[in-house]
Amino acid sequence: MSDPVRLGIAGLGTVGAGVVKIVTKRAETLAARAGRPIQITAVSARTRDKDRGVDLSPFAWEDDPVALAARDDVDLVVELVGGDSGPAKSTVEAAIANGKDVVTANKALLALHGQALAEAAEAKGLCLRFEAAVAGGIPCVKALTEGLAGNRIERVMGVMNGTCNYILTRMEDAGLPYDTVFAEANALGYLEADPTLDVGGIDAGHKLALLASIAYGTRVDFEGVKLEGIERVSIADIRHAADMGFKVKLLGVAQMTGRGLEARMSPCLVPASSPLGQLDGATNMVVLEGDAVGRIVMRGAGAGEGPTASAVLADIMEIARGTRLSTFGQPASTLKAGTRAHSGGPSPYYLRMDLVDKPGALAKIASCLGDAGISIDRMRQYDHPESTAPVIVVTHKAGRPSLDAAIEAMAETGVLIGEPVALRIEQLD
Amino acid sequence: MSDPVRLGIAGLGTVGAGVVKIVTKRAETLAARAGRPIQITAVSARTRDKDRGVDLSPFAWEDDPVALAARDDVDLVVELVGGDSGPAKSTVEAAIANGKDVVTANKALLALHGQALAEAAEAKGLCLRFEAAVAGGIPCVKALTEGLAGNRIERVMGVMNGTCNYILTRMEDAGLPYDTVFAEANALGYLEADPTLDVGGIDAGHKLALLASIAYGTRVDFEGVKLEGIERVSIADIRHAADMGFKVKLLGVAQMTGRGLEARMSPCLVPASSPLGQLDGATNMVVLEGDAVGRIVMRGAGAGEGPTASAVLADIMEIARGTRLSTFGQPASTLKAGTRAHSGGPSPYYLRMDLVDKPGALAKIASCLGDAGISIDRMRQYDHPESTAPVIVVTHKAGRPSLDAAIEAMAETGVLIGEPVALRIEQLD
Helix, strand or coil, X not given: CCCCEEEEEECCCHXXXXXXXXXXXXXXXXXXXHCCCEEEEEEECXXXXXXXXXXXXXXXXXXXXXXXXXXXXXXXXXXXXXXXXXXXXXXXXXXXXXXXXXXXXXXXXXXXXXXXXXXXXXXXXXXXECHHHCCCCCCHHXXXXXXXXXXXXXXXXXXXXXXXXXXXXXHHHHCCCHHHHHHHHHHCCCCCCCCHHHHCCHHHHHHHHHHHHHHHCECCCHHHCEECCCCCCCHHHHHHHHHCCEEEEEEEEEEEECCEEEEEEEEEEEECCCCCCCCCCCEEEEEEEECCCEEEEEEEECCCHHXXXXXXXXXXXXXXXXXXXXXXXXXXXXXXXXXXXXXXXXXXXXEEEEEECCCCHHHHHHHHHHHCCCCEEEEEEXXXXXXXXXXXXXXXXXXXXXXXXXXXXXXXXXXXEEEEEEEEECCCC | CCCCEEEEEECCCHHHHHHHHHHHHCHHHHHHHHCCCEEEEEEECCCCCCCCCCCCCCCEEECCHHHHCCCCCCCEEEECCCCCCHHHHHHHHHHHHCCCEEEECCHHHHHHHHHHHHHHHHHCCCCEECHHHCCCCCCHHHHHHHHCCCCCEEEEEEECCHHHHHHHHHHHHHCCCHHHHHHHHHHCCCCCCXXXXXXXXXHHHHHHHHHHHHHHCECCCHHHXXXXXXXXXXXXXXXXXXXXXXXXXXXXXXXXECCEEEEEEEEEXXXXXXXXXXXXXXXXXXXXXXXXXXXXXXXXXXXXXXXXXXXXXXXXXXXXXXXXXXXXXXXXXXXXXXXXXXXXXXXXXXXXXXXXXXXXXXXXHHHHHHHCCCCEEEEEECCCCCCEEEEEEEECCECHHHXXXXXXXXXXXXXXXXXXXXEEECCCC
């Protein structure tokens, strides 16, 4: 058996403690599979005296993760500090500068600085791997980078924020409005300290940007992801969608078009009978479509101690086995600067709006759509005890620019109350 | 960029032609991802003059795949000949003897001879990889071997024969009996030349044996897989199952128990609302349960040119990238000879039987179950115009030996017509 791989673990939150548990408890199995022992030599966290449910006494302690990353007795630095800059970034940089491989679960750091970090690591022949950063325990980075390496990737889709999917599912199941369920989720500790990271689609957008880079051989471009959160999705939208056989999901979609890379993270309607539509609760799903393989659907826990630690271990084991892969599936220096195609291909849309309850209001709205070249598949006006008339429109396929033009024109008619909600109906067949 | 990887492709059926197409059409992408060109230097098949939709003129031709495996200008042999012995086996053996890495889609060969072949390859530092042998395009070998390498695997499940799933789904959707749908499937060319390989569960059993070896670090033991085909599943079973919220699937299950490795491929009832229950048509699904990751569900095409070629390419790319993994996730020489635990843990069962239409018949059957210590959850006797009375029993959790004892006792009562159908209700939560 070869020399051990010596780990330095920076960050001992839930995931860090989970990694310590697995490495300790499964030492024999891991060594058999890797062909060499996996050992922890040093750990680091902000506070030393805290019960994490694991015995840290066998490991050297460092108050400063950057110092941990410089230790001679560490071969591989596991960065679980979190945050898109600060100590997480310094730790990864220090690890690379000191010739250590790096495994991280940090989507924000890689979405913003992944190109520079991967280039720095690869220039020194080091690995920087991030399975745990995308969709938790689902080995989707590996599936895309390796399992589908023979494919031209046609579309990458994902429900990759469990909290948002929990909120949307709970709204539907309990018939509760967004604000109530948001407060519930917050009380349960499901939300990030800054909830916009979750409900604004930012966290899931980070993940999508990383997958898109692998899929299309382009530089990570988080700024190019069109983000839309779930804050404006109402229980009415969810019910109308259900009536028509759809579910509302915060869905990420990345595809290469003739105009460039289209990447968006937004609430969409998907068929209720599709695997995406059937995804309830905090579970994640990643859908990969390749020209040869067709559609691969992967489902699993997207967060939590065990699932995330499992993904961290996958990367550790990969490196321990001697596998040396580029961060984004090909050398970072060869990734192309992608062109952004924001608008999205033509698609049916779901529109909900409130109109003033006056004769001709509906006709005006319909005209705006017609003038923009958008034809209507279905239109419903609902019962309305109040003076505002709720109207639902499902369009035939329309380009987003045309839709935006129609919505702008509607605003000028004076019959619209508030802003319409426009949700793309993502086509799955 | 490094030296090219030079492929020798043995077998030019649908999958072989598919591999040639991808390697030719996607040369640039593959080279960018692998860091070196992927080239075909030689091919071999039984008949040379046949239009396969690909131009073979740039490649050397060998009538004999064993000769192809010995060529100096081949680094990696792709075995797509098929069959559990004969030329497929000789080709792989010749490749190993001549120091070539091997990629194969041949589940039968590996299920029967995988241990010896893997040991031979590994003794020479060679790779023998088989992603395409299990569940076609779904990268489940990779997910299990690498993605879940940090887990103790608790259960592996799979619907891994698309033809059987097509037959069962079609029976339900069209309300047709087994024989009719079997004939349909045969006419459509969905069945193997020896249909028992499909409907007898053998093909899927081969796949399960391979996954079990990776999951539990045990030698491949196809003989240890308890096989039961779908031939006795009737449209009545499917309907009764549906009435109770279940679907009938040819489901493979492997789990390590206190008594040893339990591996079975048999028609089971699964909840209709579960991902397994929702799997319609020829699609495959693999479910991996690990102690850390929880449940990972993977779904995709289990056969066909593109999906299978995609999986073959995954292995080719892995080797081209310099990744050197053991065939079964750890050196074959370290795999343990597993103990077989045939009986399966306690589980509810679905029983269908025909009784003579006489007073006391039902009571006798109920007594047999009671005497074997099996309690009844539900029992239904259906309308019966004829003199046989169809009865359905759903038991509470029971061990298979107790159930078999009860069925044996029933046979002696004289009230049973024919043999009962007993289907395990696989528990998913």
